[in-house]
Every structure is written in C-alpha cells, then in structure tokens.
Amino acid sequence: MSAAGRAFAAALLALAGTAGAGEIKSGSAFLSPQMQRQQADQARNPGWLWVEQGEELFSRREGDAPGCISCHADPGRSLRGAAARYPQIDAASGKLINLEGRIEQCRAVRQKRPALGHESQELLGLAAYVASLSQGVPVSVSAEGAAKPYYEAGKAFYERRQGQLNLACTQCHDGLVGRKLRGDTISHGVGTGYPAYRLEWNGLGSLHRRLRACSLGVRATQFDYGSDDYLALELYLAVRARGLPVEAPGLRR
Ligand code: HEC
Ligand code: HEC
Known part of the structure; x- marks a missing residue:
C-alpha cells in the first residue's frame, strides 16, 4: 500500500x-x-428521463416479438411491488437473479431477442421503469432456502x-x-x-x-x-x- x-x-x-x-x-x-x-x-430528477424511455420500450413491439406489455398488461398494477422482491431465486435455474437479470431473461426466453447488455440505456431504462412502479413499496426479499x-x-x-x-x-x-x-x-x-x-x-x-x-x-x-x-x-x-x-x-x- x-x-x-x-x-x-x-x-x-x-x-x-x-x-x-x-x-x-x-x-x-x-x-x-x-x-x-x-x-x-419528477421534473428535476433526470432519472425520470430513463423511466420514460423504459416505459416507451416496454409498450413497443419489435418485429414479431411480443412487447413486454402484451404479457404484462396494466403494469402499474401487475408489476407493482415486483422490484421490491429482487434479487430472488429464479425457479427455472435455481440461481439468484436481480431485476435486470429477470428483464434480460424475459427478453431472451419470452421475446427471443438478443440480450440488451449490462448498463445499456435500454436495460437501464426498463429497470428504472419497472423499479419506479414499486416506489414506496417496502423491500421484502427472501434469504431462505436456495x-x-x-x-x-x-x-x-x-x-x-x-x-x-x-x-x-x-x-x-x-x-x-x-x-x-x-x-x-x-x-x-x-x-x-x-x-x-x-x-x-x-x-x-x-x-x-x-x-x-x-x-x-x-x-x-x-x-x-x-x-x-x-x-x-x-x-x-x-x-x-x-x-x-x-x-x-x-x-x-
Ligand atoms: C472507504 C469507505 C467505503 C467503503 C470501504 C465502501 N464504501 Fe460504499 N460508499 C462510500 C461512499 C463515500 C459512498 C457515497 C455516499 C453514500 O451513499 O454512502 C458509498 C456509496 C455506496 C452505496 C450507494 C448508496 C446510495 O444510496 O447511493 C452502496 C450501495 C455502497 N456504497 C455499498 C458498498 C459495499 C457493498 C461496500 C463493500 C464492497 C462498500 N460500499 C465499501 C464509501 C465506502
Ligand atoms: C411472452 C410473455 C412475456 C413477455 C413478452 C415478457 N414477459 Fe416478463 N414475465 C413473463 C412471465 C410468464 C413471468 C413470470 C416468470 C417467472 O416467474 O418465471 C415474467 C416475469 C417478469 C418480471 C418479474 C415479475 C415478478 O413479480 O417477479 C418482470 C420484472 C418482467 N417479467 C419484465 C418484463 C419485461 C421488461 C419485458 C420486456 C423486455 C417482459 N417481461 C416480457 C412473461 C413475459
């Protein structure tokens, strides 16, 4: 040192x-x-610009792939609280994944689209959007089992x-x-x-x-x-x- x-x-x-x-x-x-x-x-916190871009991406269809919104209708209700439960064990792989990992998984498995990549503006936008739907919800992760x-x-x-x-x-x-x-x-x-x-x-x-x-x-x-x-x-x-x-x-x- x-x-x-x-x-x-x-x-x-x-x-x-x-x-x-x-x-x-x-x-x-x-x-x-x-x-x-x-x-x-919201007007002065620049993070909301990413939230807006994420929301736009969430609602968009890309080619033949279903948009996020086609499976996650009414996200303000259906995904409210989701971010507060991450990271969590993924039932399919038995491994720990965080919110970004879950979004990438939906993209790869459910949309059959290439990964967005860590710190890409798209993934940051989607993660910020999904997380914003849980604003105010208390963190409640599990540390049990797997x-x-x-x-x-x-x-x-x-x-x-x-x-x-x-x-x-x-x-x-x-x-x-x-x-x-x-x-x-x-x-x-x-x-x-x-x-x-x-x-x-x-x-x-x-x-x-x-x-x-x-x-x-x-x-x-x-x-x-x-x-x-x-x-x-x-x-x-x-x-x-x-x-x-x-x-x-x-x-x-
Ligand atoms: C030398 C002191 C120091 C050490 C050691 C350190 N950090 Fe930090 N960390 C800081 C400072 C300073 C900040 C910025 C101010 C803040 O939010 O605490 C920060 C910020 C953070 C934040 C962001 C908090 C926020 O709300 O923005 C997290 C999370 C964090 N540290 C986790 C860790 C973890 C985990 C480790 C061990 C791998 C670690 N830090 C080691 C000094 C340290
Ligand atoms: C074809 C349908 C489908 C599409 C398209 C889809 N998802 Fe999913 N998504 C699911 C299903 C099913 C689950 C539950 C997965 C599980 O628990 O294994 C899920 C889970 C999630 C979760 C975690 C919810 C929770 O409560 O833990 C998030 C967040 C999520 N999706 C975001 C997205 C995003 C963002 C997109 C677009 C990039 C997307 N999904 C596209 C079907 C889809």
Missing part, C-alpha cells in the same frame, strides 16, 4: 466505531435537503477486509455512517435508490456500477456486472434494507 493509502486508511479507522449502527436508513437520507427535494421532483447460501456469501463479502486499503464495507457503511468522505456523507450503503442518476456519471447506472465504484475506492477487485459475487452482496444489502421503500430512480452526487 502507498504511504498516502496507509494514511487515508488510518485516518478513516481513527474515525470508525464512533458513529452508531442503529436503524438502517436509505441513501437519500444522507443527501442535502436540496438534493432530496430534487430526487422527489437464497441462503447467497445471503451468507454476501454477508461474508460485506464483512471481509479487502483491497490495498484493507477496508470492509461494514467499516464505512456501519462504522463511519454520517461522516464526510470526499464530499459525500457516508450512508448505510443500501441499494433502494438504484438504478440511480449520479451527477458524477452524468447518467443513470445500476447498483452494480455503484458497487464497482466502492470496490475501486478501496483498491479491491471490481467484480463483473451481474457476477454471483455482486448478486450475493446485492441480496445482503436488500436484507439490510428490508422494510425501506423502493426509491428508484434515485439521485446521487
């Missing part, structure tokens, strides 16, 4: 342990009041020190909650606002993109979008967030 890296890690650890664990809050609770208002205002090993792996990941800075997620997102780091206020690190519009990205991004940023921040391995490692972590974060409302599309710095 570089001297600067060591000094940074030491300074962080000197702060750690003081902030309370307590009740888990959404990431938006740590934004400035101004950004909170902007997130809540999901249990993923939950355990996600928890171990969350608690494991990693990277050149040798920091675990928990050291920042439990130990340093409320402290400032490079202009951000450290939150509990839950994913209820994702996909989110980040000013730094100048666009919408998935939770896995945010996780890659945190991995890079501690100079640790960045796992692939949709990897089992990040899916397991996503499940663990969702269990931490149980009962908190879905807020996507969030707005972040």
Whole structure:
C-alpha cells in the first residue's frame, strides 16, 4: 500500500466505531435537503428521463416479438411491488437473479431477442421503469432456502477486509455512517435508490456500477456486472434494507 493509502486508511479507522449502527436508513437520507427535494421532483430528477424511455420500450413491439406489455398488461398494477422482491431465486435455474437479470431473461426466453447488455440505456431504462412502479413499496426479499447460501456469501463479502486499503464495507457503511468522505456523507450503503442518476456519471447506472465504484475506492477487485459475487452482496444489502421503500430512480452526487 502507498504511504498516502496507509494514511487515508488510518485516518478513516481513527474515525470508525464512533458513529452508531442503529436503524438502517436509505441513501437519500444522507443527501442535502436540496438534493432530496430534487430526487422527489419528477421534473428535476433526470432519472425520470430513463423511466420514460423504459416505459416507451416496454409498450413497443419489435418485429414479431411480443412487447413486454402484451404479457404484462396494466403494469402499474401487475408489476407493482415486483422490484421490491429482487434479487430472488429464479425457479427455472435455481440461481439468484436481480431485476435486470429477470428483464434480460424475459427478453431472451419470452421475446427471443438478443440480450440488451449490462448498463445499456435500454436495460437501464426498463429497470428504472419497472423499479419506479414499486416506489414506496417496502423491500421484502427472501434469504431462505436456495437464497441462503447467497445471503451468507454476501454477508461474508460485506464483512471481509479487502483491497490495498484493507477496508470492509461494514467499516464505512456501519462504522463511519454520517461522516464526510470526499464530499459525500457516508450512508448505510443500501441499494433502494438504484438504478440511480449520479451527477458524477452524468447518467443513470445500476447498483452494480455503484458497487464497482466502492470496490475501486478501496483498491479491491471490481467484480463483473451481474457476477454471483455482486448478486450475493446485492441480496445482503436488500436484507439490510428490508422494510425501506423502493426509491428508484434515485439521485446521487
Ligand atoms: C472507504 C469507505 C467505503 C467503503 C470501504 C465502501 N464504501 Fe460504499 N460508499 C462510500 C461512499 C463515500 C459512498 C457515497 C455516499 C453514500 O451513499 O454512502 C458509498 C456509496 C455506496 C452505496 C450507494 C448508496 C446510495 O444510496 O447511493 C452502496 C450501495 C455502497 N456504497 C455499498 C458498498 C459495499 C457493498 C461496500 C463493500 C464492497 C462498500 N460500499 C465499501 C464509501 C465506502
Ligand atoms: C411472452 C410473455 C412475456 C413477455 C413478452 C415478457 N414477459 Fe416478463 N414475465 C413473463 C412471465 C410468464 C413471468 C413470470 C416468470 C417467472 O416467474 O418465471 C415474467 C416475469 C417478469 C418480471 C418479474 C415479475 C415478478 O413479480 O417477479 C418482470 C420484472 C418482467 N417479467 C419484465 C418484463 C419485461 C421488461 C419485458 C420486456 C423486455 C417482459 N417481461 C416480457 C412473461 C413475459
């Protein structure tokens, strides 16, 4: 580790342990009041542009393939609450999938169309649209049965020190909650606002993109979008967030 890296890690650890664990809050609770208002205002939160594009795509037919809407009529009712139950075990494969994975599966299996691809504007739009239909619905994922090993792996990941800075997620997102780091206020690190519009990205991004940023921040391995490692972590974060409302599309710095 570089001297600067060591000094940074030491300074962080000197702060750690003081902030309370307590009740888990959404990431938006740590934004400035101004950004909170902007997130809540559909006209000023740019994430809604992706929601609109997603809705348009959802309703469109592509060639012979049935549109999403042909199977998911009245999505405001039929898909309300769906996003709050992801990630979940896919009955067909027995594997953990997240919302983006489910959408890609519908596309491949039910529409027989090529995958949209991680972080494509189309997939982000569809995920943001479907997630927005669950705004206000409390997160209620299952960590039982076939999901249990993923939950355990996600928890171990969350608690494991990693990277050149040798920091675990928990050291920042439990130990340093409320402290400032490079202009951000450290939150509990839950994913209820994702996909989110980040000013730094100048666009919408998935939770896995945010996780890659945190991995890079501690100079640790960045796992692939949709990897089992990040899916397991996503499940663990969702269990931490149980009962908190879905807020996507969030707005972040
Ligand atoms: C060095 C401290 C640090 C470590 C270690 C760290 N993060 Fe973060 N993380 C941050 C900061 C700073 C932010 C941006 C402010 C915020 O929302 O907390 C952030 C943001 C996040 C967010 C987005 C929250 C939101 O609402 O936008 C998630 C999710 C997250 N981190 C998860 C993790 C996970 C999982 C790990 C472990 C792999 C991790 N972080 C490791 C500092 C850290
Ligand atoms: C031919 C019919 C069909 C088409 C077209 C289709 N789906 Fe689905 N979709 C389904 C079925 C059936 C399920 C239930 C799958 C399961 O549980 O295995 C489902 C499940 C879902 C779910 C999860 C719902 C839940 O409660 O967990 C989402 C989200 C979803 N589809 C989104 C989409 C999107 C977005 C598209 C267009 C890209 C799409 N679907 C196209 C049939 C379809």
